[in-house]
Amino acid sequence: MKIVIIGSGLAGLSAGYRLCKANEVIVFEKDPDIGGMAASYCLEHSKNKYFIERYYHHIFRSDSELLALIRELELEKQMLWLEAKNAYFVDDKYYPMNTPVEILHFSPLSILDLVKLGLLVLRVRLIKDTEPYDQIKAKDWILDTAGKSVYENFFAPLMKSKFGDNAEKVSAAWLIGRVKIRSDRGKEGEKLGYMRGGFNALIEALAGEITANGGEIQTTKEVTEIVVKDNAVQGVVVGGDFIACDAVISTVEPKVLDAITGGKLGTLHDSLINISYQGTACALIGLDRQLMKDGNYWLNIKADVPFGAVIEHTNYLPFEDYGEHLVYVTSYFQDEKSPLWAQNEENIIDSYLKGLEKMFPGFSRKEVHWTKLYRRIDTAPVYEQGYLKNVLPFAAGSSGLYLAGMFSSTNYPERSLNGSVKAGFEAAELLMKNK
Template sequence: MSRIIVIGAGPMGLAAAHRAANLGHEVDLVEADSVPGGMAAHFDFDGLSIERFYHFVCKSDAPTFALMKELGIQDKMRWAQTSMGYYMNGKVHPWGDPIALLTFPHLSLAAKIRTGLQMFLTTKRKDFASIEALTARQWLEGGSGREVYGKMWKRLMELKFYELSDDISASWIATRVKRIGNSRRSIFQEELGYIEGGSQTLVDALVSAFVAKGGRLHLSSPAEKVKTENGRVTGVTAGGRFFPADAVISTVPTPLISKLVPDMPADWLQKYDAIRNIGVVCLLFKLKKSVTKNFWINIVDPNIEIPGLIEFSNLRPIEDRVVYVPYYMPTTQPKWRWTDKQFIDEAFGYIRRVNPTIQQDDMVGATVGRLRYAQPVCEPNFRERLPPIQTAISGLQIADTCFYYPEDRGVAESIRYGRMMAEAV
C-alpha cells in the first residue's frame, strides 16, 4: 500500500482521503484552513451553525446518497418542497412550472412555448455532445429565442460573468437546467434536499471515519510545494513540514498549481494557467421576517446589481430567516475591492426593494464571505482544454471543480471525483 498525501480538505479532498484510507493506504490530508470542509464548511453566525456558501441537494446526487449510507448517516437526508421566482418590473413572479410559465406576463405566447419545450427536452437528454461547440447564448437563443434570452437570461449572465458572459458553454448551462429540472416531485412541484444539521454533518462524519481508519488530518498546514525527483512525486511540503509520499492528490484551485508544482512541464502549466476563474463575495443575512416564499429568486432589474437571492430558511428550517446574497464577479472588477459594509448596505437595500415591508431593524445580523477562485469559466469545448487528471509527473493527480465539467460545482461531483482519484492510485 502507498503513502498518499491529499492536498485540500474540501469535499473532494475529504472524499479522496476517506476512500484511500478505506483501501488501506497510509494517508495524510493537509489543509490550509483551520477547519475542514472547504466551501462546505460551517461557521458560527451569532449562535447558528451554517455554511458560509449555500448548498442544496438534488435528486440526481447519487454519490452523496451512497456516501451518506456508507457513513451511516443516510437518515439525515431531508427533502422540502421549494419554489423559484423571478423579480422583474418591481414584482416577484412565480417560475419553474407550466402554470407559472403560462401566466408569466412579460413573455409572448410563442416565447413561452419555445422556452417550455427547450427546458423540458433538456431534462430528458442523456448528453449534450451536439451543443458542445455552442455558447450558452447561442443555445438559448436558438431554442427559446432572442426574446427569452434578452428578458430572462442576459442580465443574469452579465451579473455573474461580466465581460466573460458570452464565453460560457451551452453544455455547462444545460447541465444545470437538467439537474434542477429533474429534482421534482411532479411537473408542478420542485423538491430540493438538505442534510439535517447542514453540510457540517457530512464533513464531521467523513473526518471521523477517515481518522478511525488511521488517517491523519493536518489543519492550518497550507501546501507549499509538491516535490519530485526523476519525474516522480516524492512528497509535499506543507505548513513548514515535509510529508514523504508515493502518491499525491491535489484538489486545490488550478490557478495555484504553477506555484505549487514548479517542476511540472511548461506546456502543462500553461494549461492550468489558462483556466479562468471568477470570485464570489457571498453575503449572509439573518432577518426577522421572510423576503418571499421562494427558495431562489432570479433578479432581472437594471437598477439591481445582483443576479438573485437564496432564502435558505425556505429549504432548511431555521428559527430566523436566513438569506444568501451572492456577488459573483471576476476579481479584476473594481467592486471586488469594496468593504464588507459597502456590500452589506447595498445588498440589504436590494432585499428591501424586493420586499418593501422589510425595515432596517428587521436585519438581525449580516456577514460576508469571500472566495477568489469560486467558479471556473467553462467555454465551449472546455473538456478539450483540461489536462488529464493523472499528470506528467508519475504519482501526481490534480483536479479541482472545473474538472466536473459539464457538471457545475457540487458536493456530489466532489465525492465522485475524490473517490475516483483515490481508486486510481
C-alpha cells in the first residue's frame, strides 16, 4: 500500500514510523528541514557543536506514548528529569512560583485570593472529564470559581500573553487541561523531562526508521493538491507532478487542508475554516552570561514588553552541554497584521532586546553572541469556547484520507509533544484497520 504523509512534524513522522514496515511511505515536507514545530537549529560554539530546538520543548511524566516511543527507539539513556524553576514577573518584581511557601509570597494576591487559587488548582485535579467545560469560557469559570482578583492579577495576564485579543474567548476546558498538566509537582517544585542532546535525536531516529524500511522523506516539497475522485483519494500533486497513492495522512493546518482539497470535504469544510490558528515569534539568544541569576527556567510576564515569556534553557539543562547561555524570548500573535509577523527579523529582535534591557537592568547587548528568530503564522489552534465541535476526526470522510496533528482530539484540551505522537499513531492505526 502506497501512503503519502504531508508534513514531517512529530505527528507525520510517528505515523510514518508505524506504517513503514508494511507499506510504501513517502513523507513530503515543504520546509528545508524536517521536524515541524520540533525542528532544531544546529549551532557551533568554539569546538562545541550542538542541536537546540527552534521552539522550547519538554516532556511531562504523563506523556506515556512519547516516553514509550523513546524507549522503543532505544533513546531512553538520553532522558533527563530536571528541576524546572519558574517565576512570575509582575510590576518590576520577580516572584518565584515553585513551592507552596513561595506562592504564599505572591503579593499581587491577598491571602484569601491565594487560598482561592489553591482551591481552584485542587478542584482542577479532581476533574476527570473536561468535555462539559468546553462550552464555558475560561474567564467566566475563573471568576465563578476564584473571583475577580485571582482572574485579573494572576490568570488574565497569562492568558493575554498566550492568546492576545482572543484571551477572553478560550474555553475553560483548555484552562483546566493546562493547569492539570502544569500542577503535577512535589514539595520541591516541578520536574520536566528533556532529551540530552535535544529532541533532534528523536526526529532523526524516526526519520531513520522510515528510510531504513524503504520509505522516503522529501524536503522542500509542498503538496498543492490532494486529488479526490468519487469520494476516494487518488493521489497528490507536488511541484506540478501527480503522484498516485492509496492513502494520504495530512498533518497540515485546517485551512491549508481545505485549500488543497478544494473545499470539497463536505461536512468537514465548516470545521476546517472555523478553527483559528495563532502564530509565534520565538527568538533564541546566545549569551556570555546567565540572564536570570536566581536559576529560573521559565518566567511568565506581566509587563509592558513585546513578549510574554522568557525561558532560560541553560538554567534547566547544564551550561556545559552548550558552552554558552541560551535564552528563548517568545510571543504569540493572532494575525498577519501583527508587527511580529509584518516587521522584519531585525526589528523584532531589536524590540525583544529592548524588552530584556527594561526587565533586566544589568543586561547588555554586548553579551549577545548571536540571535535566531523562528516565526510561523500557524503555530497552534486557539482553543475557543465550543472548540470541541470543530476537533477534526482521524478519518476525513473521503476514503483513504486521514488527519493527524495539533488539531486532533489528542491535543485538546492542551497540546503537547505527546499529543502529536499519539495523533500520528491513531491515524496510522485507523488507516491499517480500514485497509
